[in-house]
Every structure is written in C-alpha cells, then in structure tokens.
Amino acid sequence: MTVRIVMGTAYSGKTYFIKENFPDSLILSVGEYQRKLMAERKKSLMPLGEYRNIIQLANDQIKKDMLELLAQGKDVIMEHTLYKAARRKEYLEAFRTVTDEPIDIYVMQPSDERLLQNIQKNDEERERGIDWIKSQMREIEIPSINEGFAHVYVVNDKGIQDWSDKPVERKLIDKNTKLTLIEKGLGDEEKKKIAGFGDKPFKHICESCGAIAVLTSKEAYEQGWDYPGEGAVYPPSMFGVLSPRTCGNCGITETAYWAIVFEGKTTAELSEKQLQAVERIMQEPDILRVDSEV
Ligand SMILES: [Zn+2]
Structure with missing residues (x-):
C-alpha cells in the first residue's frame, strides 16, 4: 500500500483531487485540523492565541493521527501545505518509524483560472484573494525523490504528471x-x-x-x-x-x-x-x- 501526501496552498484543490482520484482513501487534512482548533478556541472563550500556535498544534495532531492510522495499515492520505523540504522531512521521518511502504507526494499547481474558481466557491475567505495564494505558491519548494519519496507528481490543469525523474533544481x-x-x-x-x-x-x-x-x-x-x-x-x-x-x-x-x-x-x-x-x-x-x- 502506498502512503500518499497531497501538498499545496489553500484553494489549490487538494481535497477535490483526492476525492476524484482516491475515493476509497481516508483523508486527514491539516486545514480541517486548523479550523477545528480555531472553533474550539472560540467556543471555550479562551483568549485567542497566536495563529502560529494553532498551526503548530494542527501539525502535531495530524502527525500523531497519521502515525496511528499508518501503524494500523489504513489507506490514508495526508493533505498538507508543506511548502518547505525541511517540513516534509519531519513527516517522512515520523512515517518511517511505523511503515516501510513507498511514500508518494502530489504537488498541486493549479492555473490562475482554476484558483479563482476555487476561491469564488468559498465566499468566507474571499478577501484573501488570488495574490495572497500566488505569493504562497512562490514559497513552495518542489519536492524531489532525494527527500525520500518513491514518486513526485505535479498536478496541474493538464492532469497528473510524474516528476520523479526530473531533477527540478538541477x-x-x-x-x-x-x-x-x-x-x-x-x-x-x-x-x-x-x-x-x-x-x-x-x-x-x-x-x-x-x-x-x-x-x-x-x-x-x-x-x-x-x-x-x-x-x-x-x-x-x-x-x-x-x-x-x-x-x-x-x-x-x-x-x-x-x-x-x-x-x-x-x-x-x-x-x-x-x-x-x-x-x-x-x-x-x-x-x-x-x-x-x-
Ligand atoms: Zn528584482
């Protein structure tokens, strides 16, 4: 069984992509963890901590839950932003403590058009706009198999492309x-x-x-x-x-x-x-x- 990670910015279509291509897999989404944590904070009337704390908490929780499910041999896909190789390393090393299965990563690279469509579907967050997301996209370090992935796939409007053999930076x-x-x-x-x-x-x-x-x-x-x-x-x-x-x-x-x-x-x-x-x-x-x- 292959362990899959789908990475990309907000509104890059990660969830939709997973549901379309891997309908039988469980999905753990870091965005969901963040939203849940935010909601809990509001409900408990605790003073709002820094957003950074919530992100860290969400990262810790999703990692812990992934490890549990992987240890049980569950077919589970992690949806995460993971722009930086250093962040990915943390998860890869953790996963390796519970599984030897190959780990594939999918990088969402939607077109501007697609991004706009995705943003417009979600009025609540609209004010962030496409510029914010484009600036986030610039932060992405494209993964390579040297990091320990079995395959690196890029997902764009043309479909899924296998970039495993592409030495992107070389x-x-x-x-x-x-x-x-x-x-x-x-x-x-x-x-x-x-x-x-x-x-x-x-x-x-x-x-x-x-x-x-x-x-x-x-x-x-x-x-x-x-x-x-x-x-x-x-x-x-x-x-x-x-x-x-x-x-x-x-x-x-x-x-x-x-x-x-x-x-x-x-x-x-x-x-x-x-x-x-x-x-x-x-x-x-x-x-x-x-x-x-x-
Ligand atoms: Zn310049």
Missing part, C-alpha cells in the same frame, strides 16, 4: 539544443566548471526587475536573492543550471525557470526578458565576473 542547459536538460550526474570536471566564486563577490542580476548588485553569495542570500553560489543555502542550484535568478523584491513566477518548468513553455514562447536570462545562465559563471559586461 537542470543543465545544453548549449546545442539550448533547453535540453542534462539529467545525468555531474562529473568532477563539470562541477569545477560551475563551482562559482567561493566567498568572492560577483554580479547578481535579477531577471525580473533588472537589478544588478555585486555581492558575495552569502550577502546575496541574506538580502533575499534567489541565486546560485556557495553561500546560497537554498535552493541548491548551480551556475549554468536553469533555476530562478531573482532579487529579494521579485518573485519567481516571472522567471524563465518558471515559464519552462511550470508553464511548460518552449524557447519560442519566452518573453525577451526570459530569453536574455536563459542566455546569461548559459554563459555563467563567466558573465557574472565583476570585470565582465552584462
């Missing part, structure tokens, strides 16, 4: 075919080539707003840049590898990475800005040296 751009992605492991020579600048400053170029800053990788990370380099703790991307190149003020949805990986666009469909970003990524790390022209 796509090398082939100079001949431009966007053909090398999926093999890197040799030491190749690694050296894209290793970067160590603790030396280099150019950071935001592909969304065009900002350029000469920073060490560590400084850039502290200022919120999403950029490769030794000091960039997450994501573990590399020079010459297609991933976002953005400053602390810009989100990743305008990036070439997003257009290609999430929207499935081809080079022909990229904007001029995105094309330039791809061109620069192909010339990394040389193009980022302080003495080079951009």
Whole structure:
C-alpha cells in the first residue's frame, strides 16, 4: 500500500483531487485540523492565541493521527501545505518509524483560472484573494525523490504528471539544443566548471526587475536573492543550471525557470526578458565576473 501526501496552498484543490482520484482513501487534512482548533478556541472563550500556535498544534495532531492510522495499515492520505523540504522531512521521518511502504507526494499547481474558481466557491475567505495564494505558491519548494519519496507528481490543469525523474533544481542547459536538460550526474570536471566564486563577490542580476548588485553569495542570500553560489543555502542550484535568478523584491513566477518548468513553455514562447536570462545562465559563471559586461 502506498502512503500518499497531497501538498499545496489553500484553494489549490487538494481535497477535490483526492476525492476524484482516491475515493476509497481516508483523508486527514491539516486545514480541517486548523479550523477545528480555531472553533474550539472560540467556543471555550479562551483568549485567542497566536495563529502560529494553532498551526503548530494542527501539525502535531495530524502527525500523531497519521502515525496511528499508518501503524494500523489504513489507506490514508495526508493533505498538507508543506511548502518547505525541511517540513516534509519531519513527516517522512515520523512515517518511517511505523511503515516501510513507498511514500508518494502530489504537488498541486493549479492555473490562475482554476484558483479563482476555487476561491469564488468559498465566499468566507474571499478577501484573501488570488495574490495572497500566488505569493504562497512562490514559497513552495518542489519536492524531489532525494527527500525520500518513491514518486513526485505535479498536478496541474493538464492532469497528473510524474516528476520523479526530473531533477527540478538541477537542470543543465545544453548549449546545442539550448533547453535540453542534462539529467545525468555531474562529473568532477563539470562541477569545477560551475563551482562559482567561493566567498568572492560577483554580479547578481535579477531577471525580473533588472537589478544588478555585486555581492558575495552569502550577502546575496541574506538580502533575499534567489541565486546560485556557495553561500546560497537554498535552493541548491548551480551556475549554468536553469533555476530562478531573482532579487529579494521579485518573485519567481516571472522567471524563465518558471515559464519552462511550470508553464511548460518552449524557447519560442519566452518573453525577451526570459530569453536574455536563459542566455546569461548559459554563459555563467563567466558573465557574472565583476570585470565582465552584462
Ligand atoms: Zn528584482
């Protein structure tokens, strides 16, 4: 029996997806746990604690209940937000204490249109709006099988796509075919080539707003840049590898990475800005040296 986790933002359609595809499974939804806890607090007239407390309590309870059901061999699916790999690790490690079954994860990636429909179905929460959810979506670190999942699936308007073999953050751009992605492991020579600048400053170029800053990788990370380099703790991307190149003020949805990986666009469909970003990524790390022209 496979253990399944369905992750995504509020209104991404997690529950609907589970009911459609796994009608016989039990569902534990972290959103439900949160709502129940909120309601209990209101009823008992206790002073409202911080929302964070409720989230933590809901996380603890859903984990405990999952472990119980999994230990009983129940077919149960966990519905959760789980944007960060570090959060997922916590659950994976816990599940592993009670089961050896494969664990699959599904990532909800609805289109704007679908999100709007889902929000409109629920008037009560409408004020949050699509911008809030889009900003949440930007927080998502797409899971990989390296975290310990048997399969990683992306669920979008086209259906369920198996991303298990896609090294999402490690796509090398082939100079001949431009966007053909090398999926093999890197040799030491190749690694050296894209290793970067160590603790030396280099150019950071935001592909969304065009900002350029000469920073060490560590400084850039502290200022919120999403950029490769030794000091960039997450994501573990590399020079010459297609991933976002953005400053602390810009989100990743305008990036070439997003257009290609999430929207499935081809080079022909990229904007001029995105094309330039791809061109620069192909010339990394040389193009980022302080003495080079951009
Ligand atoms: Zn920017």
